[in-house]
Amino acid sequence: MKSDMVKLVTFRLGPEIFAAEVASVERVLRYTVPSSVPDVPDWIAGVLEHHSGVMPVVDLRRRVELPDVTVTAETRILIFSTNAGAIGAVVDAVLAVASVPAGSISAPPPLFRGLAAEFVRGIAKLDDRLAVILDVDRVLSSADRIVLEQALQGAATRG
Numbered sequence: 354m355k356s357d358m359v360k361l362v363t364f365r366l367g368p369e370i371f372a373a374e375v376a377s378v379e380r381v382l383r384y385t386v387p388s389s390v391p392d393v394p395d396w397i398a399g400v401l402e403h404h405s406g407v408m409p410v411v412d413l414r415r416r417v418e419l420p421d422v423t424v425t426a427e428t429r430i431l432i433f434s435t436n437a438g439a440i441g442a443v444v445d446a447v448l449a450v451a452s453v454p455a456g457s458i459s460a461p462p463p464l465f466r467g468l469a470a471e472f473v474r475g476i477a478k479l480d481d482r483l484a485v486i487l488d489v490d491r492v493l494s495s496a497d498r499i500v501l502e503q504a505l506q507g508a509a510t511r512g
Contacts, residue, residue: 357454357455357456358452358453358454358455359374359452359453359454359455359458359477360374360375360376360450360451360452361373361374361375361450361451361452361453361477361479361484361486362374362375362378362381362431362447362449362450363447363448363449363450363451363479363484364429364431364444364445364446364447364448365444365445365446365448366413366414366417366419366444366445367414367419367420367422367445369419369485370448370479370482370483370484370485371413371444371484371485371486371487372451372477372479372484372485372486372487373431373433373486373487373489374486374489375450376434377433377434377435377489377490378431378432378433378434379432379433379434379439380431380432381429381430381431381432381447382429382430382431382432382441383429383430384424384428384429384430384443385401385430386399387399387400387401387410387441388400388401388407390501390504390505391504391507392500392503392504392507393500393501393504394497394500395412395415396411396412396415396416397409397410397411397412397493397497397501398410398411398412398441398443400501400505401430401441403432403439403441404439407505408432408438408439408440408441409440409441409493409498409501410430410440410441410442410443411440411441411442411443411492411493412443413442413443413444413492414443414445416472416492422445425445425446427445427446428443428444428445428446429443429444429446429447430442430443430444431444431447433489433492434489435489435490435492435493436490437490437493437498440489440492440493442489442492451477451479451484453477453478453479457477457478458474458475458476458477458486459475459476459477460475460476461473461474461475461476461485462476471491472487472488472489472491472492473485473486473487473488474486474487474488
């Protein structure tokens, strides 16, 4: 009997490996500077045009409270498909697609509290490294979306 395998897109933020389920990753884009939006949390990098609309772009380094780094040739924007629509996520590098047995994914340890616990789905062992699996539906909460939409409307009325 074949065990259930989970396919993950793995990516790097600093020295850490993160992952998201393949089904939730719509595409990978080369980094382009998002249009800035005033009055939003600093981890929202801005917005990009997407399917005749705009999508928010989250700087995942800032979202998980890592220090900022300079954009490099490896920097990418992952487009996540979430229940509330597309979200762009700036990552340091996209690594690979990995298949892991569903049973090898463990729940986040209890020390993941507050901010991190909100959007960490689990931890997977990939070869000799651990990867933090994100719950892409929680990277941008509904409250964050409301703040962003209000900021976009405010920018539109001012512009």
